[in-house]
Amino acid sequence: DTAVSQTPKYLVTQMGNDKSIKCEQNLGHDTMYWYKQDSKKFLKIMFSYNNKELIINETVPNRFSPKSPDKAHLNLHINSLELGDSAVYFCASSRGGLAGGLDGGELFFGEGSRLTVL
Amino acid sequence: GQQLNQSPQSMFIQEGEDVSMNCTSSSIFNTWLWYKQDPGEGPVLLIALYKAGELTSNGRLTAQFGITRKDSFLNISASIPSDVGIYFCAGQLQGAQKLVFGQGTRLTINP
Numbered sequence: 001d002t003a004v005s006q007t008p009k010y011l012v013t014q015m016g017n018d019k020s021i022k023c024e025q026n027l028g029h030d031t032m033y034w035y036k037q038d039s040k041k042f043l044k045i046m047f048s049y050n051n052k053e054l055i056i057n058e059t060v061p062n063r064f065s066p067k068s069p070d071k072a073h074l075n076l077h078i079n080s081l082e083l084g085d086s087a088v089y090f091c092a093s094s095r096g097g098l099a100g101g102l103d104g105g106e107l108f109f110g111e112g113s114r115l116t117v118l
Numbered sequence: 119g120q121q122l123n124q125s126p127q128s129m130f131i132q133e134g135e136d137v138s139m140n141c142t143s144s145s146i147f148n149t150w151l152w153y154k155q156d157p158g159e160g161p162v163l164l165i166a167l168y169k170a171g172e173l174t175s176n177g178r179l180t181a182q183f184g185i186t187r188k189d190s191f192l193n194i195s196a197s198i199p200s201d202v203g204i205y206f207c208a209g210q211l212q213g214a215q216k217l218v219f220g221q222g223t224r225l226t227i228n229p
Contacts, residue, residue: 112160
């Protein structure tokens with residue numbers, strides 16, 4: 001059973017289009033995240049949600065809109081795609097929030113969604 | 119600032135050699151973690167460190183949380199082909215609700 005699953009795994013689309021990536025976790029975790037990994041493999045947090053509430057919005061363009069219908073799902077919708085949006089997007093979850101506690105720090109990542117904007 | 123400087127960026131070694139990589143920062147971190155990413159996969163946690171000075175092992179992997187709380191290292195002993203991948207350090211600043219990742223160390227092993 002996949003713990004954190006995201007779809008699609010690959011997405012190729014034209015500039016200006018709108019696309020969504022879905023993520024689901026079956027670990028019972030309270031917190032979910034979206035990370036972006038660029039071509040140099042640098043991982044940068046975009047958003048985090050704790051129990052459906054937005055916790056972190058890391059100066060991401062407002063073309064990116066996360067939505068968490070429940071604590072097991074965090075989807076990412078991207079409007080008006082640009083070339084620079086091409087990257088691998090990783091969904092992750094953690095048992096609690098990261099603000100203290102030994103539960104903090106362990107992120108469970110999905111396999112990633114490779115977005116290519118042409 | 120909050121940046122983590124991870125080095126080296128890449129390593130090319132022979133199978134059986136030991137490996138060492140580290141992360142440093144000018145900021146103080148509460149937690150240090152080491153992740154490994156295989157091609158086409160998401161990062162997977164290897165070792166988590168929660169106290170300054172803590173030394174923790176996971177099989178052939180050993181990691182330490184620096185006394186100053188501004189650095190951490192990861193050692194891999196007697197490397198094997200499946201150790202190939204990208205290793206990331208990650209740190210949590212005190213009171214912060216996110217992890218900051220290092221730039222990664224790409225490990226290549228020649229058989």
